[in-house]
Amino acid sequence: MTNQDDNNQEIEKVEDVEVETTKKTSDSDDKKQNDEYEKVCFICRRPESVAGKMIELPNHICVCNDCMQKSFDAMSNGPIDYSQLMNIPGVQVFNMSDMEQSIPKQQKIKKKKEGEEYKPLVDIRNLPAPHKIKAKLDEYVVGQEYAKKVMSVAVYNHYKRVATDSMDDIEIEKSNMLMIGPTGSGKTYLVKTLARILDVPLAITDATSLTEAGYIGDDIESVVSKLLAAADNDVEKAEQGIIFIDEIDKIAKKKNSSQRDVSGESVQQGMLKLLEGSDVEVPVGATSKNAMVPLTTVNTRNILFICGGAFPDLEGIIKERLTKQAAIGFGADLRDKYNNDKEILKKVATEDLRVFGMIPEFLGRLPIVFTLQGMSEDMLVEILKEPKNAILKQYQKLLALDEVKLEFDDGALHAIAKKAMKKDTGARALRAIIEEFMLDIMYEIPKDDNIGEVVITKEYIEGTGGPVIMLRGQEVPRLQ
Numbered sequence: 001m002t003n004q005d006d007n008n009q010e011i012e013k014v015e016d017v018e019v020e021t022t023k024k025t026s027d028s029d030d031k032k033q034n035d036e037y038e039k040v041c042f043i044c045r046r047p048e049s050v051a052g053k054m055i056e057l058p059n060h061i062c063v064c065n066d067c068m069q070k071s072f073d074a075m076s077n078g079p080i081d082y083s084q085l086m087n088i089p090g091v092q093v094f095n096m097s098d099m100e101q102s103i104p105k106q107q108k109i110k111k112k113k114e115g116e117e118y119k120p121l122v123d124i125r126n127l128p129a130p131h132k133i134k135a136k137l138d139e140y141v142v143g144q145e146y147a148k149k150v151m152s153v154a155v156y157n158h159y160k161r162v163a164t165d166s167m168d169d170i171e172i173e174k175s176n177m178l179m180i181g182p183t184g185s186g187k188t189y190l191v192k193t194l195a196r197i198l199d200v201p202l203a204i205t206d207a208t209s210l211t212e213a214g215y216i217g218d219d220i221e222s223v224v225s226k227l228l229a230a231a232d233n234d235v236e237k238a239e240q241g242i243i244f245i246d247e248i249d250k251i252a253k254k255k256n257s258s259q260r261d262v263s264g265e266s267v268q269q270g271m272l273k274l275l276e277g278s279d280v281e282v283p284v285g286a287t288s289k290n291a292m293v294p295l296t297t298v299n300t301r302n303i304l305f306i307c308g309g310a311f312p313d314l315e316g317i318i319k320e321r322l323t324k325q326a327a328i329g330f331g332a333d334l335r336d337k338y339n340n341d342k343e344i345l346k347k348v349a350t351e352d353l354r355v356f357g358m359i360p361e362f363l364g365r366l367p368i369v370f371t372l373q374g375m376s377e378d379m380l381v382e383i384l385k386e387p388k389n390a391i392l393k394q395y396q397k398l399l400a401l402d403e404v405k406l407e408f409d410d411g412a413l414h415a416i417a418k419k420a421m422k423k424d425t426g427a428r429a430l431r432a433i434i435e436e437f438m439l440d441i442m443y444e445i446p447k448d449d450n451i452g453e454v455v456i457t458k459e460y461i462e463g464t465g466g467p468v469i470m471l472r473g474q475e476v477p478r479l480q
Contacts, residue, residue: 037233040294043067047294127163128197130156136197140389141186142382143373147179148190150370155194155304162240162302176275176305176365178248180314180345181372184426187308191244201241203227207307208250212266220270224298225282233284235298242304249309252357268362275365277301307366315344317352345371375426380417383427384408384434391434404445404454411458419461437461 038047039054041064048054051064063071128136133152141148154175161172179187188204195202203226211217223243231238253265274280277300284294348371350363363369375383385392385408392408399406416437420429437460445451452472459465 038294041067043071045294047296050297127156127159133194133197137190137193140193140387141190142386143375143379144186144190147181147370147372150368151177151190151194154368155198158304159198173367174275174277174301174304175368177307177368177370178363178366179306179308179370179372180311180348181308182345182374182426183310184428185372185374186427187372188244188246191242191306191308195242198242201227201231201238202244203230203241204244204246207245207247207267207309208263210251210263210267212262212270215262217263219283220267220274221280221282224274224280224300224303225284227303228282228296228298229285235296238303239299240302242306244306244308246308247310248307249311249314249356253359255357264357265359268359272361272365274300274303275305275362277303305366311353311356314348314352314356317355318344318347318349321349321352321355322347343373345373375421377414377417377421380420380427380430381413384413384416384430391430395434395438398442399445399454402446404451407453407455409455409457412456412461415458415461441467 038049039056039062040047041051041054042061043063044051044067046064051066054062054064055068056062130149130152133155134148137148137152154177157172158175161174164172179190181187191202191204203223205223205226209218210220210222213219223245224238227241227243228235228238231241251264251267253268254261279297279299281295282298284296348369350360350369353363353369354360384390392406396406416430416433419433420427423429423432437456441454441456445454450471451469453470455468455470457465457468460467
């Protein structure tokens with residue numbers, strides 16, 4: 001019995017040691033993880049790098065020296081004697097656990113390591129050349145050759161600039177871009193693909209929600225805040241990322257408006273400092289500085305800004321300018337000469353964008369302006385089948401999981417493209433049309449294990465027939 005008791009005691013001791021070791025390991029892991037992030041003052045929300053060393057209170061609350069001193073001064077110089085309140089039975093003046101409940105979801109900022117050298121996110125030796133960047137874009141994006149070429153060169157030059165970090169006397173300017181194109185022409189898709197190729201942080205934001213400081217809506221700095229979140233709150237990483245601001249045409253100066261314009265010209269003026277490159281105080285994990293979150297400083301000098309917009313009615317402004325220029329004299333052009341010109345957007349000039357409502361200072365900070373052409377029927381057919389993640393390939397993969405082969409004949413593809421052209425929403429219309437026709441097929445096929453192949457025909461798309469369905473091992477198709 002004695003030996004048994006001794007053995008049990010030894011086992012208990014070993015278990016206690018293991019528990020204690022595990023606890024110590026988890027504590028050290030937590031400490032190590034916390035060491036990577038800055039402490040933030042609970043009262044003023046400034047990080048350690050700005051406010052200085054923090055005073056740690058229970059329940060993970062940190063207060064900077066300034067705020068602590070102000071709190072003591074307020075208590076000692078105020079009209080209330082807090083020492084008397086402490087002696088009243090049943091009265092609790094200060095409860096730290098209640099204070100912990102009022103802390104919002106903690107946002108952390110990564111520390112900058114002391115003595116660490118500046119490391120460019122994209123190594124100049126590994127930076128792909130413009131033709132390689134364009135070749136990668138070609139795999140995912142159909143057409144838009146000029147736009148892909150311009151973007152490849154601009155991004156290549158920008159990251160060369162970031163990598164060298166102005167080592168010599170010649171300072172290279174930023175190559176911010178403005179892309180103009182109708183809806184569904186692939187503006188957002190181009191930028192997403194570009195960021196994936198380069199493996200850099202990307203923030204995609206909308207200009208429609210931005211307002212002047214002090215009004216309901218997102219502050220202008222929120223675009224940088226989204227990039228910081230994409231870079232895992234690492235300031236140095238975020239300072240070398242890409243920001244794509246979509247719907248930029250929605251912040252154009254409003255014409256003939258008697259009301260105060262808080263989301264138009266004033267937003268353009270507020271964005272000037274971001275585009276140029278300056279130190280911006282950014283809320284971490286929020287869209288407003290008034291939120292109870294830490295603030296950090298981000299320098300936008302090496303952030304590439306790409307602005308995109310559909311700019312409706314810009315075509316009319318371009319036509320008006322062109323016909324004015326050549327409307328008088330013997331060599332005058334006809335007024336309706338440009339009415340059927342599908343590439344009228346390519347003739348855009350800075351003057352047209354100013355008439356649209358963009359201020360000259362804003363346009364001056366976007367030196368690279370290029371246009372994307374609208375979708376033609378042939379381009380839509382290519383979009384259906386050519387890219388790496390084409391819609392047809394996605395459906396073929398889905399049905400391949402059910403061991404069924406899916407084919408679309410050329411007539412069906414052109415019929416889908418014609419329907420998409422009528423919707424006038426570019427490549428976005430394709431998905432909606434295919435979803436509509438594939439619904440019944442996706443529903444019925446899993447019912448019958450004998451089905452081996454489905455061919456979508458032109459007649460099925462036009463509503464005059466059905467798809468061709470072949471059973472496994474069957475050579476002659478059976479019409480459904």
